[in-house]
Amino acid sequence: MKNLLPLQNKFQDYLLNLRDDFKKDIVGTERVSTETRLGIYRDAYRIRLHDALAANFPILKIYLGDEQFEELAFDYLAEYPSHFRSIRWFGDHLSPFLSQQEKYKAFPFLSELAQFEWTQTLVFDAKNSEILQLEELGLIPPESWGSMTFELHPSVHRLTFSWNVPPIWQALSDETTPPEPIQTPNTAWILWRQELVTHFCSLSEEEAFGLDALMKGNSFEKICEGLCQWVEEDQAAMKAASLLKGWILAGLIAKVAWVKP
Amino acid sequence: MKSDLKKPHLGFGLGLRTDHYQTILNEKPKVDWFEILTENYMVPGGQPLFFLDKIRELYPMVMHGVSLSIGSTDPLDQTYLSELKNLAKRIEPKWISDHLCWTGIHGKNSHDLLPLPYTEEAIHHIASRISEVQDYLGQRILIENVSSYLTYQQSMMTEWDFLSEIAKRADCLILLDINNIYVSSINHEFNAIDYLKGMPAERVYQIHLAGHSNMGDYIIDTHDHDVIDPVWDLYAETIRLMGPVSTMIERDDNIPELSEILIELNHARAIEKSIREKSHEKFIALAE
Numbered sequence: 001m002k003n004l005l006p007l008q009n010k011f012q013d014y015l016l017n018l019r020d021d022f023k024k025d026i027v028g029t030e031r032v033s034t035e036t037r038l039g040i041y042r043d044a045y046r047i048r049l050h051d052a053l054a055a056n057f058p059i060l061k062i063y064l065g066d067e068q069f070e071e072l073a074f075d076y077l078a079e080y081p082s083h084f085r086s087i088r089w090f091g092d093h094l095s096p097f098l099s100q101q102e103k104y105k106a107f108p109f110l111s112e113l114a115q116f117e118w119t120q121t122l123v124f125d126a127k128n129s130e131i132l133q134l135e136e137l138g139l140i141p142p143e144s145w146g147s148m149t150f151e152l153h154p155s156v157h158r159l160t161f162s163w164n165v166p167p168i169w170q171a172l173s174d175e176t177t178p179p180e181p182i183q184t185p186n187t188a189w190i191l192w193r194q195e196l197v198t199h200f201c202s203l204s205e206e207e208a209f210g211l212d213a214l215m216k217g218n219s220f221e222k223i224c225e226g227l228c229q230w231v232e233e234d235q236a237a238m239k240a241a242s243l244l245k246g247w248i249l250a251g252l253i254a255k256v257a258w259v260k261p
Numbered sequence: 262m263k264s265d266l267k268k269p270h271l272g273f274g275l276g277l278r279t280d281h282y283q284t285i286l287n288e289k290p291k292v293d294w295f296e297i298l299t300e301n302y303m304v305p306g307g308q309p310l311f312f313l314d315k316i317r318e319l320y321p322m323v324m325h326g327v328s329l330s331i332g333s334t335d336p337l338d339q340t341y342l343s344e345l346k347n348l349a350k351r352i353e354p355k356w357i358s359d360h361l362c363w364t365g366i367h368g369k370n371s372h373d374l375l376p377l378p379y380t381e382e383a384i385h386h387i388a389s390r391i392s393e394v395q396d397y398l399g400q401r402i403l404i405e406n407v408s409s410y411l412t413y414q415q416s417m418m419t420e421w422d423f424l425s426e427i428a429k430r431a432d433c434l435i436l437l438d439i440n441n442i443y444v445s446s447i448n449h450e451f452n453a454i455d456y457l458k459g460m461p462a463e464r465v466y467q468i469h470l471a472g473h474s475n476m477g478d479y480i481i482d483t484h485d486h487d488v489i490d491p492v493w494d495l496y497a498e499t500i501r502l503m504g505p506v507s508t509m510i511e512r513d514d515n516i517p518e519l520s521e522i523l524i525e526l527n528h529a530r531a532i533e534k535s536i537r538e539k540s541h542e543k544f545i546a547l548a549e
């Protein structure tokens with residue numbers, strides 16, 4: 001590709017980095033100059049990627065306002081041009097980008113807000129799966145309960161926030177005035193999809209422990225043991241069972257496995 | 262791959278857009294088929310695939326991609342091709358199309374349909390890549406002409422000669438975007454009719470119609486307006502030259518109610534019908 005490769009190199013370098021030694025490869029006309037012609041591509045590129053980011057982070061955009069968001073989008077694009085087949089995945093690094101950039105470091109909740117929104121996109125089109133029904137547990141002999149391990153629905157995501165990000169998100173999404181960002185003790189959140197609807201909620205410390213243990217593949221027995229940090233030993237099994245029932249009813253659990261007695 | 266150019270006529274279709282999912286399921290509008298944007302359904306699950314399957318139960322579909330990047334000097338993306346094949350297995354489209362363009366190199370994607378230089382080198386490169394894709398998919402694909410805003414010093418021929426030659430060498434089919442021809446004819450000051458006459462009619466399996474934004478000295482292909490009269494005229498001329506072709510309207514921005522686009526689609530139907538009737542009359546007159 002004697003001529004094609006260098007041409008594409010120059011074009012892409014122009015789009016991404018505004019290198020302009022590409023001009024001489026273009027034919028200008030009296031009506032439309034080479035600068036205008038190249039500018040159409042440059043603008044279209046930046047607008048398209050900006051819009052893709054805006055689609056994935058609609059609330060962050062409202063929070064920042066159009067101008068600030070545009071600046072952020074172009075900063076991000078300069079650092080992380082898309083290498084995705086589908087533009088849907090553009091923005092995967094926005095949350096870490098916000099926490100690393102000097103310019104945005106003073107607003108640490110922005111990174112968490114971006115993480116919250118990005119995770120919602122992942123929940124939205126996560127893999128489908130069957131969900132475990134409560135009745136299915138009835139088929140497991142009580143002797144085997146301790147050995148039960150679980151697989152979560154593919155849409156389940158566990159996040160930890162140190163800012164009041166979900167309430168800010170919710171208020172803006174309802175078009176009401178958001179609360180001031182305040183730092184909170186680390187709070188566990190889960191996001192998941194039931195049928196086609198995305199849900200999120202915060203978890204108590206012991207529930208977060210239980211769900212994390214379950215996600216790591218720990219058995220029901222192990223979860224009970226761990227819960228003894230919060231409840232009396234003779235209450236642990238009951239606590240674990242009630243958490244499990246809640247998760248099953250919420251559609252968080254896809255499958256159960258157990259060891260035959 | 263052996264040519265069999267007896268082309269199917271799917272009738273009049275629309276680009277499937279998320280805004281219309283619910284209306285389509287509720288009202289089952291009179292649309293003969295839908296064109297889906299392939300990449301929108303290359304996701305693990307959830308709403309996109311849910312609605313895709315539901316609507317597929319009701320309508321035939323074709324697949325239209327933007328990331329094949331057939332003109333890129335990067336190797337063909339095998340993961341993309343396998344995802345493409347999987348999606349095709351899922352919805353059994355009448356055919357699969359993408360664009361005569363490149364979208365990026367070195368693994369980057371501009372997500373734009375960038376123009377190619379019209380050279381022998383590019384023809385050779387692209388035709389062999391189309392053949393590779395067709396062999397992998399086990400079917401011929403359609404390649405669409407894009408709107409463009411610049412011409413390279415390297416280019417040695419017209420766009421229509423470039424496209425026809427690639428189609429011939431790769432034995433592929435063509436998706437002719439009438440609006441793109443119009444847009445490019447203004448931007449590059451050529452005669453759109455010459456373009457139509459330069460097309461191998463037997464390979465043109467599908468037509469796109471769309472609106473655009475007129476910037477005065479040039480036109481940008483934005484798909485956010487109704488189809489304009491000169492484009493309708495060009496469409497009529499296409500049908501006169503090539504006979505009926507499966508036709509659809511693309512709308513990507515400023516998307517109106519489905520009922521409004523259906524009116525536009527009926528206009529396309531009416532144009533085709535009147536041309537068919539006229540040539541029928543001519544034939545009868547000749548026969549008598």
Ligand SMILES: [Fe+2]
Nearest residue numbers: 405438469511
């Ligand atoms: Fe098109």
